Amino acid sequence: MFKSQFSTGCLRLSAISIFALAMTTSHTALAAGTRAGTPIDNTATASFDGPDGRVELPSNTVSITVDELLDVTVDSSDPGDVATSPDADDEVLTYLVTNTGNGSEAFTLTADTARPGDDFDTALVQIVLDTNGNGVYDPGEDEIYVAGVNDPVLEPDANITVFIINNIPADAEDGQRAEVSLTAEAVTGTGAPGTVFDGQGDGGGDAVVGTTGADDDDSGFFIIQAASIALVKEATVLDPFGGTSAVPGSIITYSLIATVTGSGTLENVIISDPIPANTIYQTETITLEGASLTDADTADDAGAFDGTAISVDLGDVPGGQTRTITFQVEIDDEVTP
Amino acid sequence: MIRKFFTILAAVSAIFSAPALANGNIALESEIFVERITKTAGKPAVVLERPTSLIPGDRLVFVVSYKNTSPTPATDVVITNPIPAAVRFQETLDGSEQVSVDGGKNWARLEDLRIALDDGRFRPASPADVTHIRWVILEDITNGDEGKLTFRGVVK
The missing domain is CATH 2.60.40.10 (Immunoglobulins)
Incomplete structure (x- = not known):
């Protein structure tokens, strides 16, 4: 009986290093772990029946501090x-x-x-x-x-x-x-x-x-993310006789084509254009993308005419988009060709 | 028959030299080793060192050595080792131990212990739950008998 207990003890001792080699597994990445400065104290206790009764005997205490x-x-x-x-x-x-x-x-x-x-x-x-x-x-x-x-x-x-x-x-x-x-x-x-x-x-x-x-x-x-705007203005003329001559009484339709380029967005874009001299603005002729706008400067309508210029509030226009505005004027009678 | 003889001997010894033996007759030593991985000729090798300090993640080997240094035998020997709070228990070498997951109140094999969950159910206890470990040594330990008990843990 004693022999077997003793040999088990010896086996344990000799197997430590072999056991260690088998355990070279991954190092887990502990976020923080035990706080630096914490002591690790280990004390074993043997309890046994000795000649004087039950004995509780502590071992030495091994104390090792955890580093930072x-x-x-x-x-x-x-x-x-x-x-x-x-x-x-x-x-x-x-x-x-x-x-x-x-x-x-x-x-x-x-x-x-x-x-x-x-x-x-x-x-x-x-x-x-x-x-x-x-x-x-x-x-x-x-x-x-x-x-x-x-x-x-x-x-x-x-x-x-x-x-x-x-x-x-x-x-x-x-x-x-x-x-x-x-x-x-x-x-x-x-x-x-x-x-x-x-x-x-x-x-x-x-x-x-x-x-x-x-x-x-x-x-x-x-x-x-920048953006820039290019404006092109075109005019078509319709004279009173069905032709395209610019004579008193001819109606000129102006088109303003605003093209935004770039990866950004232009914010709060307002296009305005003064009415040319010797022409008379034709009321309620502003259009945006083919839809009519009013001349009144109200919040729910993008168009406005203040007596000298038309303006259209385009709001935010992302790069790659185009807005087309049209309005009409009549060549003044008093102009001599 | 042998057991009786030892008991009588112990009693006789106690009468003659009680004060000297009152402290018991077992020498118990605790040691901690740390595994360091070194590279020898490009191949990793594990060496056990006596650390002066540790860092989280270090792998530790605890060795408890016992030896009877007196002429009288010790019977019903139980060696208990609380797991330090900053160490997560892993395993023993041969699985001969009993463990406690409740601070040393109840003892059993790890696979027979369970942990109560908040919802009233239970889960099997894992090595990380172990708070204490102990070895119950069945044989008497007589003069000159010695042994080593080892377990492994990781610095939390």
């Missing part, structure tokens, strides 16, 4: 390219910085607007921390980031929204993209995974660089 793991992730929060236009100021890209380590850690933030491979570079205005935590850039309320002064300190698993504010150059063209990246680096240090910073860990232990290298970056993108 330095890990961070940066992710762009914008769902896709952020539309902007040439010469626009204070355009915002949004990022989320998350401490995926297990200790309280400060992070240095850097913006890079000069990424290779994109079409143009924005001008960096500033990096702003979402200090009121609402996820939206609030100028004057959210804190402007200054490296080394207000590096955000994040608890394990905590995150902060960071805004990069940009000015768009005037010479950026429709359809061009700009890449802007945000980098976060652990203030304690960065490097290859496993790099150790002796005694610099949160909680008094070492700090160890985790799988992210203790730094990360991600990019957001701007896309220029």
Whole structure:
């Protein structure tokens, strides 16, 4: 009986290393894990019947401290390219910085607007921390980031929204993209995974660089969505005799063809045209896309005539669309051909 | 017959030197090792080290060694090891243990334990639920007998 118990013990001992080799499986990426500085204390207790009755005997206590793991992730929060236009100021890209380590850690933030491979570079205005935590850039309320002064300190698993504010150059063209990246680096240090910073860990232990290298970056993108409008004016003449001569009494029908090009949308487009000298506007002759409009300047009707010029409110016109406006005038009787 | 003899011997010893033996006659030592993966000639190899510090995800091997250092036998030996709060229990080497998932109140084989869910139903207990582990050693441990008990865990 004793022999078998004893040999089992020996087997256990010799099998440790073999067992270990079999377990070289994947390292699970724990988000934060046990907080840095936490001691792992282990004490076994033997309970047995000795000569003096039941005995409870504790072993020594092994105490090992959990080090700080330095890990961070940066992710762009914008769902896709952020539309902007040439010469626009204070355009915002949004990022989320998350401490995926297990200790309280400060992070240095850097913006890079000069990424290779994109079409143009924005001008960096500033990096702003979402200090009121609402996820939206609030100028004057959210804190402007200054490296080394207000590096955000994040608890394990905590995150902060960071805004990069940009000015768009005037010479950026429709359809061009700009890449802007945000980098976060652990203030304690960065490097290859496993790099150790002796005694610099949160909680008094070492700090160890985790799988992210203790730094990360991600990019957001701007896309220029510009639009321009071209106006063409045409005239057809109908004289009183059924011909096309421009004589007193002839009716001139003007057509204004507005063509919007580009990937953007022109907003609140209003087309106006003064009535030429020596002609008389023919009332209620404004049309838009073949439909009649009134001369009265009312909210529910796009047309208007103010006595000297007609105007049509086209509202928002996306790129690639055309609007045709017509109106009629009569050549004044007093004009001598 | 043998069992009786040991009991009598123990009683005799107790009379003659009770104070010296009152603390018991088993030496118990706890050790923690960590698996580090090293690359030797391009091939990964696992080595066990005595860590001075740990990081989340580290794989630990706990070794509890016992030895009877006295002339008197210990009977009905039970060795208990609470799992440290920051460690997730994985398994023992040979499965000879009993475990508890309720802080040491109830003990059984892991496959016989279950965890109550909020909706009144139960699920089977998993290694991550284990709070305590113990070994019940059936044989008496007499002078010079020793053994090692091991289990594995991961730093949470």
